[in-house]
Amino acid sequence: MTSEARALHATAPSDEGDLGDLTALAVQGDPGAIEVLLSQVRPMVVRYCRARLGRISGHYHIADDVAQEVCIAVLSALPRYRDMGRPFASFVFGIASHKIADALRSAVRSAVPTEDLPDGPDDRPGPEETVVRYSEAERARDLLTRLPEHQRELVLLRVVAGLSAEETGNVLGMTAGAVRVAQHRALARLRAMASEESGA
Known part of the structure; x- marks a missing residue:
């Protein structure tokens, strides 16, 4: 890890400027910066x-596999990445959106039940806890699906x-204040919908 990458890692990126500096070093091929950038992203x-793929049979391993594919895609795209005035997180979440769409299409096409034999004792939650969760x-x-798309994406x-x-605002093209207001409205709407269901 280079001294510049170590210094950026020690400050633990807290704003887009730090991530931007780290991204610039990673794009230049600094192995330490690449490692730190991926550990942050x-x-x-x-x-x-x-959050987006949890509805596929409730198996997190699918989401984790897609997340790994996203990180690999980010890593391979780094040399071609050009800062066009948008935050690096927008670039990453753009890749993630495409990989998630691919996974959803694939899940619909290949939804064939199979029987797997367990490798060892089952330490998963019991049936009652699983049903409740x-x-x-x-x-x-x-x-969440009943929220308008922009509010759903913001909450996610x-x-x-x-x-x-600030990071959410950069991804969605909004100011931090607008994000907070929109989040408040989205959460209030969710609470209202939840209480309507409970009362009905």
Whole structure:
């Protein structure tokens, strides 16, 4: 790891400027910068993929595989990446959106049940806990699908992917203040829909 990459890693990118500096070094081929950049981007990509692909049989391994494909695609595209005034996160989430769409198409085409034999003891949650988790996740997904697309994407980026208001604004082309207002409205709408369901 180069001294520049070490210094950027030590400051743990907290704003788009730090990530931009790190991206510039990674594009130039600095192995340390590439390693640090991917370590910063990967957790966001995994959360985003899990949020978008969790409805495929509830298996996170599919989302994790797609997240890995996204990271590989980002790594291969790095030498060709050019800063066009948009944040690097927009570039990453653009790749993620395409890979997620591919995975959804593939899941629809190849939905064939198979029987797998377990390799060892089953330490997964019991049937009751699984049903409760699945039911809660289904309810949350159902509520999210009833939001308009822009609000749904904002909630996924802010709440699930864990992006800051500034990062989300950069991805969606909004100011941080507009993101906070839109998030407040989206969450209020979700609460209202949830309470309508509970009361009905």
